[in-house]
Amino acid sequence: MRKFLSYTFVLSSICILYNACQHDILTVNSNVSLDPVVVVNPPTTTTPTGGTPAPVSDTVCFNTDVLPLYVSYCGSAGCHDAGSHRESVITTDYGHIMNGIKAKNANSSKYYTIIGNGMPPRSSSQMTATHIALIKKWIDQGALNTQCTNVCDTNSFTYANAIQTIISTNCGGCHGSKPGSANIYLGDYASAKTYITANTSTFLNAINYVSSIAVSKRMPPSAKLVDCKITQIQKWIQKGYPQ
Numbered sequence: 001m002r003k004f005l006s007y008t009f010v011l012s013s014i015c016i017l018y019n020a021c022q023h024d025i026l027t028v029n030s031n032v033s034l035d036p037v038v039v040v041n042p043p044t045t046t047t048p049t050g051g052t053p054a055p056v057s058d059t060v061c062f063n064t065d066v067l068p069l070y071v072s073y074c075g076s077a078g079c080h081d082a083g084s085h086r087e088s089v090i091t092t093d094y095g096h097i098m099n100g101i102k103a104k105n106a107n108s109s110k111y112y113t114i115i116g117n118g119m120p121p122r123s124s125s126q127m128t129a130t131h132i133a134l135i136k137k138w139i140d141q142g143a144l145n146t147q148c149t150n151v152c153d154t155n156s157f158t159y160a161n162a163i164q165t166i167i168s169t170n171c172g173g174c175h176g177s178k179p180g181s182a183n184i185y186l187g188d189y190a191s192a193k194t195y196i197t198a199n200t201s202t203f204l205n206a207i208n209y210v211s212s213i214a215v216s217k218r219m220p221p222s223a224k225l226v227d228c229k230i231t232q233i234q235k236w237i238q239k240g241y242p243q
């Protein structure tokens with residue numbers, strides 16, 4: 001047992017050391033699926049004091065840019081979530097999404113070509129051209145399971161610069177066309193501001209995944225927003241919803 005523990009310790013130290021010295025793209029084995037998880041260091045726009053601005057990574061982040069689109073616009077309950085899996089299609093995790101994606105070949109990727117051509121159904125919120133272009137770019141870059149954490153500049157929190165994109169990417173499929181899931185419509189500046197002003201704590205509890213609320217009320221449903229996006233939203237609210 002002791003031997004085993006020290007062996008495990010040595011192994012994990014190696015892993016930690018190995019991870020700690022990576023500065024670019026790091027491939028680790030996911031323990032949930034056999035698909036490679038690629039951890040990307042934060043694309044950054046902040047200027048280090050006294051230095052030149054760090055280059056902004058061009059990598060499309062699967063977890064923050066692509067997955068939320070598939071979850072929000074295709075994977076709501078009753079459609080392509082794990083529970084409903086209409087037509088056996090599930091779009092709420094990397095492994096299932098890859099069933100319809102061919103890396104570097106958007107035109108042969110069914111889950112790309114169908115967007116705007118039948119899916120989402122006409123009565124539902126539609127992805128924007130920007131959303132679709134981002135998915136294409138992700139496929140062109142190899143459709144990797146890129147996981148990014150610190151993807152935003154928290155000094156930027158106006159509606160136009162940050163909040164509109166966060167909401168349309170992560171909430172738009174369900175709350176982006178009227179009446180919206182649970183009758184909550186967040187599809188434009190005025191509507192989002194009005195709803196959040198009247199329901200500030202419900203809203204903040206939902207995006208912060210507070211443990212006291214039912215799991216079904218945590219938003220977005222599939223996975224919590226990355227912290228820096230929550231910070232941007234909170235600042236936007238605190239500073240009086242700058243446009």
Ligand code: HEC
Binds near residue numbers: 203206216220
């Ligand atoms: C896949 C669909 C879907 C997505 C994506 C989604 N929502 Fe929701 N949202 C729902 C549904 C369904 C409910 C009603 C849940 C319930 O009452 O159990 C809801 C309820 C809510 C509520 C009310 C929670 C409460 O306690 O009553 C808020 C606030 C909310 N959503 C905000 C958001 C925000 C903000 C986002 C994006 C960051 C988002 N939602 C993304 C489907 C979605």
